[in-house]
Amino acid sequence: xxxxxxxxxxxxxxxxxxxxxxxxxxxxxxxxxxxxxxxxxxxxxxxxxxxxxxxxxxxxxxxxxxxxxxxxxxxxxxxxxxxxxxxxxxxxxxxxxxx
Ligand code: SF4
Numbered sequence: 711x712x713x714x715x716x717x718x719x720x721x722x723x724x725x726x727x728x729x730x731x732x733x734x735x736x737x738x739x740x741x742x743x744x745x746x747x748x749x750x751x752x753x754x755x756x757x758x759x760x761x762x763x764x765x766x767x768x769x770x771x772x773x774x775x776x777x778x779x780x781x782x783x784x785x786x787x788x789x790x791x792x793x794x795x796x797x798x799x800x801x802x803x804x805x806x807x808x809x
Pocket of ligand 1: 729730731738746747751752753
């Protein structure tokens with residue numbers, strides 16, 4: 711099955727997901743990594759959770775910063791939710807589970 715899929719579908723690791731999009735031009739590969747969390751082209755496994763753990767912790771710290779403004783706060787909350795959703799879909803709680 712893997713050989714069959716590999717011959718017809720692009721599969722690239724970007725470090726925080728396996729991306730099956732046709733090309734690698736998406737910002738989810740680089741500057742907006744949480745985007746992969748709710749993308750239908752992404753395959754994310756438990757092996758990626760340590761990355762989402764770090765992202766989640768960093769975003770929680772960022773949320774405490776007063777200088778990020780309202781738009782920054784909205785973006786941080788969006789990205790926190792994306793990370794939280796990855797944990798939940800893999801049966802983990804981002805607040806309690808060790809990775
Ligand atoms: S958001 Fe989707 S298309 Fe973009 S890099 Fe992530 S998995 Fe690929």
